[in-house]
Amino acid sequence: MPDAPSNYQIGASVKRREDLRFLTGNGNYTDDINRPGQLYAYILRSTQAHAEIVSIDTKAARAMPGVVTIYTGADMAADGIGGLPCGWQIHSKDGSPMVEPSHPPIVVDRVRHVGDNVAVVIADSLAQAKDAAEAIAIDYKALPAAVSVTAAVAPGAPLVWDTAPGNQCYDWHLGDKAATEAAFAAAKTIAKVDIVNNRLIPNAMEPRAALGDFNPSSGEYTLFTTSQNPHVIRLLMGAFVLKLPEHKLRVVAPDVGGGFGSKIYHYAEEAICTWAAGKLKRPVKWTAERTESFMTDAHGRDHVTHAEMAMDGEGRFLALRVSTKANMGAYLSTFAPAVPTYLYGTLLAGVYKTPAIYVEVQAVFTNTTPVDAYRGAGRPEATFLLERLVDECARVTGIDRADIRRRNFIAADAFPYQTPVALQYDSGDYQGCLDAALAAHNYAGFPARKAESEKAGKLRGIGLSTYVEACGIAPSAVVGSLGARAGLFEVGKVRVHPTGSVTVFTGTHSHGQGHETTFAQVVADALGVGMDQVDIVHGDTANVPFGMGTYGSRSLAVGGSAIVKACDKIVAKAKKIAAHLLEAAEADIEFKDGMFKVAGTDRQKALAEISLAAYVPHNYPIDELEPGLEETAFYDPKNFTFPGGTHICEVEIDPETGVTRVTQFTAVDDVGRVINPMIVEGQVHGGLAQGIGQALLEQCVYDAAGQLLTGSMMDYCMPRADDLPLFYVGQHTTLCTHNPLGVKGCGEVGAIGSPPAVMNAVIDALKGYGVTNMDMPATPEKVWRAVQSGRKH
Amino acid sequence: MQVSVSLTVNGKAVTAAVEPRTLLVQLLREHLELTGTHVGCDTSQCGACVVHVDGASAKSCTLLAVQCDGTSITTIEGLAKDGVLHPMQEAFREHHGLQCGFCTPGMVMSAVDLLQHNAKPSETEIREWLEGNICRCTGYHNIVKAVQHAAQQMGG
Ligand code: FES
Ligand code: FES
Numbered sequence: 035m036p037d038a039p040s041n042y043q044i045g046a047s048v049k050r051r052e053d054l055r056f057l058t059g060n061g062n063y064t065d066d067i068n069r070p071g072q073l074y075a076y077i078l079r080s081t082q083a084h085a086e087i088v089s090i091d092t093k094a095a096r097a098m099p100g101v102v103t104i105y106t107g108a109d110m111a112a113d114g115i116g117g118l119p120c121g122w123q124i125h126s127k128d129g130s131p132m133v134e135p136s137h138p139p140i141v142v143d144r145v146r147h148v149g150d151n152v153a154v155v156i157a158d159s160l161a162q163a164k165d166a167a168e169a170i171a172i173d174y175k176a177l178p179a180a181v182s183v184t185a186a187v188a189p190g191a192p193l194v195w196d197t198a199p200g201n202q203c204y205d206w207h208l209g210d211k212a213a214t215e216a217a218f219a220a221a222k223t224i225a226k227v228d229i230v231n232n233r234l235i236p237n238a239m240e241p242r243a244a245l246g247d248f249n250p251s252s253g254e255y256t257l258f259t260t261s262q263n264p265h266v267i268r269l270l271m272g273a274f275v276l277k278l279p280e281h282k283l284r285v286v287a288p289d290v291g292g293g294f295g296s297k298i299y300h301y302a303e304e305a306i307c308t309w310a311a312g313k314l315k316r317p318v319k320w321t322a323e324r325t326e327s328f329m330t331d332a333h334g335r336d337h338v339t340h341a342e343m344a345m346d347g348e349g350r351f352l353a354l355r356v357s358t359k360a361n362m363g364a365y366l367s368t369f370a371p372a373v374p375t376y377l378y379g380t381l382l383a384g385v386y387k388t389p390a391i392y393v394e395v396q397a398v399f400t401n402t403t404p405v406d407a408y409r410g411a412g413r414p415e416a417t418f419l420l421e422r423l424v425d426e427c428a429r430v431t432g433i434d435r436a437d438i439r440r441r442n443f444i445a446a447d448a449f450p451y452q453t454p455v456a457l458q459y460d461s462g463d464y465q466g467c468l469d470a471a472l473a474a475h476n477y478a479g480f481p482a483r484k485a486e487s488e489k490a491g492k493l494r495g496i497g498l499s500t501y502v503e504a505c506g507i508a509p510s511a512v513v514g515s516l517g518a519r520a521g522l523f524e525v526g527k528v529r530v531h532p533t534g535s536v537t538v539f540t541g542t543h544s545h546g547q548g549h550e551t552t553f554a555q556v557v558a559d560a561l562g563v564g565m566d567q568v569d570i571v572h573g574d575t576a577n578v579p580f581g582m583g584t585y586g587s588r589s590l591a592v593g594g595s596a597i598v599k600a601c602d603k604i605v606a607k608a609k610k611i612a613a614h615l616l617e618a619a620e621a622d623i624e625f626k627d628g629m630f631k632v633a634g635t636d637r638q639k640a641l642a643e644i645s646l647a648a649y650v651p652h653n654y655p656i657d658e659l660e661p662g663l664e665e666t667a668f669y670d671p672k673n674f675t676f677p678g679g680t681h682i683c684e685v686e687i688d689p690e691t692g693v694t695r696v697t698q699f700t701a702v703d704d705v706g707r708v709i710n711p712m713i714v715e716g717q718v719h720g721g722l723a724q725g726i727g728q729a730l731l732e733q734c735v736y737d738a739a740g741q742l743l744t745g746s747m748m749d750y751c752m753p754r755a756d757d758l759p760l761f762y763v764g765q766h767t768t769l770c771t772h773n774p775l776g777v778k779g780c781g782e783v784g785a786i787g788s789p790p791a792v793m794n795a796v797i798d799a800l801k802g803y804g805v806t807n808m809d810m811p812a813t814p815e816k817v818w819r820a821v822q823s824g825r826k827h
Numbered sequence: 828m829q830v831s832v833s834l835t836v837n838g839k840a841v842t843a844a845v846e847p848r849t850l851l852v853q854l855l856r857e858h859l860e861l862t863g864t865h866v867g868c869d870t871s872q873c874g875a876c877v878v879h880v881d882g883a884s885a886k887s888c889t890l891l892a893v894q895c896d897g898t899s900i901t902t903i904e905g906l907a908k909d910g911v912l913h914p915m916q917e918a919f920r921e922h923h924g925l926q927c928g929f930c931t932p933g934m935v936m937s938a939v940d941l942l943q944h945n946a947k948p949s950e951t952e953i954r955e956w957l958e959g960n961i962c963r964c965t966g967y968h969n970i971v972k973a974v975q976h977a978a979q980q981m982g983g
Contacts (some may be wrong), residue, residue, distance in 0.1 A: 054920070055928075059933065067860035237963055239865075239961065291928065292927040754967075758967055760950070
């Protein structure tokens with residue numbers, strides 16, 4: 035019989051059980067997998083941003099050594115292969131549905147971004163496939179390209195799609211326009227900002243990969259893929275693209291080396307490898323080179339926004355109006371339309387009680403890689419514009435930046451709080467987070483630190499960001515009414531084995547988040563068994579019931595809740611069995627620490643004794659209960675969860691070089707109940723690195739012709755160890771009121787809260803030079819130029 | 828054309844026939860099935876592929892297999908001895924210096940070499956040494972802590 039735990043696991047920094055395999059080189063990532071007889075796919079990609087394909091000549095390539103075949107878009111079309119579907123439909127202001135172009139896995143007659151798929155070469159070795167790809171002759175007729183959102187909406191801009199006049203995908207709005215206009219008319223002061231939210235390239239360290247396999251004897255396809263949500267891939271690829279019956283398609287996402295959103299989507303290569311494996315009756319493997327990741331992983335952000343805040347005479351926010359253009363890229367990626375709408379516009383109340391809000395968003399097609407959710411997805415864009423705008427409100431009113439926030443916070447006793455942009459926040463304490471962060475940072479000591487910097491000829495600035503975001507996506511009926519073409523529940527299956535050890539199956543996927551540890555902590559407490567008695571299984575549609583996967587910081591809030599519900603069912607059934615074994619009334623059975631006890635007596639049974647009875651049902655209430663001890667729960671969340679907090683960034687700038695260094699960073703977040711503090715802090719650290727990266731280093735750049743200039747790690751500036759400081763990460767917790775664990779989610783807070791804190795600090799440091807706004811990233815060149823032009827005036 | 832290379836990998840003598848253009852990382856991953864060493868980029872930037880060549884850290888994506896003829900290679904699979912983790916591996920576990928694990932083999936191999944050069948590195952020295960290893964998950968905070976801890980454990 036396993037030992038009952040001596041204490042509870044929830045709240046403990048349990049060391050990760052994933053680590054041993056990763057630290058010894060025993061991880062099992064998609065590219066580590068090889069199948070007998072495997073072939074290699076190499077995708078020939080468009081070198082043009084926008085062109086007609088006049089002809090493709092594969093004759094010479096086909097004759098090269100090792101080449102098995104070459105497929106083009108025409109071959110896929112001839113097989114009836116469908117386009118990659120979009121999972122979310124947005125309607126425009128006038129009620130019309132968004133323009134939804136087709137997205138064939140390999141294009142047929144026209145390329146629409148650099149990196150678009152033109153042909154696939156399949157050969158015995160990768161080197162042979164690449165050699166042959168060079169021998170394919172493609173005759174392109176170049177077309178003018180629409181690249182930036184601003185250029186794409188200009189009159190006379192080249193059209194990415196003939197079906198999308200003005201390159202518009204949709205023109206959406208939210209909020210009360212009339213009330214907002216009225217408030218602006220009555221305002222004492224108005225603050226305005228123009229914001230560019232810089233386009234990012236996610237760059238999970240593991241490049242995407244796909245390995246398709248087909249078993250002719252069973253007719254079953256297997257796809258190994260670098261995915262955050264294998265069931266979603268199975269559904270989208272099976273039902274819409276390859277039209278395979280779902281029960282004949284198995285999708286496995288083994289160890290996955292980071293995702294950050296970029297591995298949510300169904301990508302063409304998954305369909306190409308699976309389809310080709312079926313045609314060739316041999317396994318087909320494709321692994322992205324990093325350059326391909328830059329060109330074809332869905333990008334993030336890329337908004338251009340004008341925003342205004344109306345205030346009364348005391349700096350109280352009366353109304354907010356926002357107008358945004360969002361770049362969709364050339365095709366609609368799986369969740370793309372939802373990002374600048376329901377994950378953005380709905381967050382514009384932020385932590386403030388602004389009574390009237392109106393937002394318009396125009397989504398725009400361009401000849402660039404598709405843009406979709408990247409860590410935070412919509413919420414970083416909302417937070418960045420709000421927190422930059424609030425600093426601007428402080429500047430134009432002369433009110434202290436912390437004070438103007440305090441003046442406008444939703445009070446801690448005002449929850450549940452209905453915002454004017456659809457969401458109802460369940461809990462939070464924004465003032466408490468701010469106070470805790472100011473204290474932890476020694477905000478009061480800033481003037482002295484600034485004086486020190488000035489003595490050394492440096493500029494010093496401090497910036498705040500007080501934010502709320504929405505996680506745990508989301509009640510299925512709600513998202514359905516907003517255009518989602520899927521439910522967003524999660525599944526948990528708990529199997530208690532005859533000897534009392536436990537295997538848990540979750541529809542979420544762990545690609546760095548440590549679910550194998552955190553979820554085991556939850557189950558250990560729920561069932562009162564030792565951590566070593568619990569295993570967490572995820573990532574394989576063959577053994578996990580249908581789940582929706584991991585994104586939007588939903589795994590614990592939604593997936594963990596499903597597991598808790600399944601554990602509750604186990605306990606309920608076990609109580610019935612215990613009552614039978616102990617010859618007591620079910621109502622008298624108490625469950626605590628793995629023991630089922632008759633209240634007020636010392637008669638008890640351990641979970642393992644009960645599970646043995648359930649699988650060896652000799653003495654068992656067989657007329658009332660089925661044998662076995664295994665339960666499944668599907669959990670549909672009641673609401674989003676609302677993590678929030680305060681981030682404080684302090685920077686030092688060398689005015690001679692423009693180099694900005696983050697000297698201190700303080701994050702006090704409210705992520706709800708913390709199951710494993712070590713893992714939560716690690717999630718926040720990683721998010722902060724990506725947020726600081728966005729603010730200071732990262733930017734995807736296309737030239738005017740649509741060539742990707744930042745197509746490698748030598749050109750796209752990722753944060754490295756010497757770019758970042760140690761972080762102070764703390765918590766100021768209020769519990770989520772509507773899920774069983776009280777958890778909110780922690781995966782994205784770092785990336786959402788930090789960019790405006792950094793930029794507010796940079797602008798604060800440069801205010802002596804007349805700087806009141808700056809676009810991200812604050813590169814040395816940009817900062818140096820600002821200093822130079824400030825000196826001239 | 829195939830050429831023969833002979834080298835020692837994790838203490839074992841190995842001979843393989845490879846194409847001249849074969850990279851060391853391909854030899855390790857594809858020929859020897861040592862998939863612990865990863866490939867994260869194509870421009871010698873990310874460090875996911877770091878191994879030790881004759882005891883010194885090197886990016887195995889940037890060496891031809893034939894260049895390594897006669898050398899002794901240690902990969903992440905060869906770091907633990909007799910089932911006992913190297914103090915650097917222990918330290919990464921203790922300090923949560925890894926999340927998705929993809930950068931981890933290169934990061935650990937690189938950090939081990941740092942301590943060979945500098946037994947007691949400062950935070951800045953650790954950050955500068957690891958500049959050639961990109962991690963997208965951890966923000967480096969816990970990696971720095973782990974390296975400091977390993978230095979302590981190893982008596983630096
Ligand atoms: S694979 Fe990136 S440096 Fe070697
Ligand atoms: S742990 Fe994921 S890249 Fe470092």
